[in-house]
Amino acid sequence: MPQLALKIDVDTYRGTLIGVPRLVETLRRFGAQATFLFSLGPDHTGRAIKRIFRPGFMKKVSRTSVVSHYGFRTLMYGTLLPGPDIGRRCAAILRGVRDSGYEVGIHCWDHVAWQDQVSKADMAWTEAEMKKAVDRFRQVFGDEPRTHGAAGWQMNPHALRLTQRLGLSHASDCRGTRPFIPVWNGEVVQCPQLPTTLPTLDELIGADGVNESNVHERLLELTREPTANGHVFTLHAELEGMKLMPVFDRLLAGWKAQGYELVSLNAVRNSLDPAKLPRHEVRLGEIPGRSGTLLLQGPEFLAPWANAA
Template sequence: MARIALKVDVDTLRGTREGVPALLSMLDAVQAQATFLYSLGPDHTGWALRRVFRPGFLKKVSRTSVVSNYGLRTLMYGVLLPGPDIGRKAAAEMRAARAAGHECGIHTWDHVYWQDNVRERDPAWTRRQMQNAFARYVDIFGEAPPTHGAAGWQMNDEAFRQIDDWGMAYASDGRGTAPYIPTVGGVACHHVQMPTTLPTLDEMIGVDGLTEDNVHEAVLRLTEGAGGMRDHVFTLHTELEGGKLAPVFRRLLQGWRAQGHELVSMATCYRHIDRTTLPELPVTWGAIEGRSGELIIQP
């Protein structure tokens, strides 16, 4: 069967301190590898409450328990409480993932600030945010990050150029069906985009009768038969699969093992890609079912 790259987005201080250790235990139990992508600067999760007027946001919130998933204290960061510096307070938990043999990389500097602003910001702002994350990663791990996965699947042209300037061979900044080489202003980038190919659990729960009890079955149907003959990228979140949705993720891991899939990092998946066969596709925005707003998609 094929490979499933497990891409772990780490958005918050709570997700780093509590979700990362929980996921490390689950992954170790089935001898799975993953790529942990860290938010490295301030946790301003409370700023996300401003999305209340975004189309689809309230519908999504009504399907998922935001308070139980993120915790009331986290939702106050940036609103009633100062945003804690994740990289300063949880560096040990970050390094623990690498010590366990997993790949680590950059998610963002300030998750909500990036997600809600990057599409309209200029190159200077973009470079500052990304360089802040890069510098903090080097401070924590003592080496340059191998990959990047954008917060909220939000990017702009300059962000793709920065990934090239860092010399990264691959990244996972959007949604799609298969690896491709992005083009910016008609010019092909040097790196490969490995988009998230499977829906996330929070996009599925509460839709078409799917619950925490049966959503894993819907995901597994996407990776069996013909769907299981190609590689996939599955994005999970420490705040969800490392918390309330841990039982769901355990069932998924067991189901993928039963289907015969390799559970790997993005690095391992990339090593099996033939770059010469990849299409060059322009950076494109679009909507994904179950998620509010637009994000980077594969055209």
């Protein structure tokens, strides 16, 4: 049975408080597994306003209603309102997800700070941000994190190295086509990447005649023929856990009808032998429907010294 992993990014306090419990109930109803990746520090969503100067950002905003998905109050956090500490205020919800049998992992400490700064950050800043997230994960769950999925698919070489140094079992920090071992400028990082392989709802809605009523059809077209490596679909507690939940229901029903086993990232990782995974360069690049650059899986890395490492 082909596998389709569900990766749930939880960006905000509102998404954690409202969207996460709703998603857990929906997943239970369909008998589906998933991986929840949590933002564990302050919600500073309002500070994202500076992205209006990023090429393509306003075009994306015009296609998707930011206020209707995130709520006016959330858009004030970190500016006119103090940002609530998600990990502290929602610890019981986070533990409840784990106790319900779902894989939990780290998305970030401060979502806006990571997404906007990490691509140009130095080792000290990167390590400090990840340390805060790891420490909070330990406080909430009483355990070590095993997986990481970068906010906005934004990474740098220091962050990639830390996925190995922290002893993570797997990560999902980029967009791509199949599981692989990442290579950054010739440096092999021994932490398997399980990239997001499908476009997200907010990348599709509003383009080429796609809307909330038919976006599931576009995604189901992409998964009609199973691939040897399966798929990873990234959804958001703020979207599929709220206004777009009917779309998520239709997707889950469609994927079940197509014969997919809906699994966590951990299930995909457990089906792999890291020693046999291909090595691929990672690079920054653009994808349709999303503003700015993000981490992408590049060509396979075949240098003999890398294979011997």
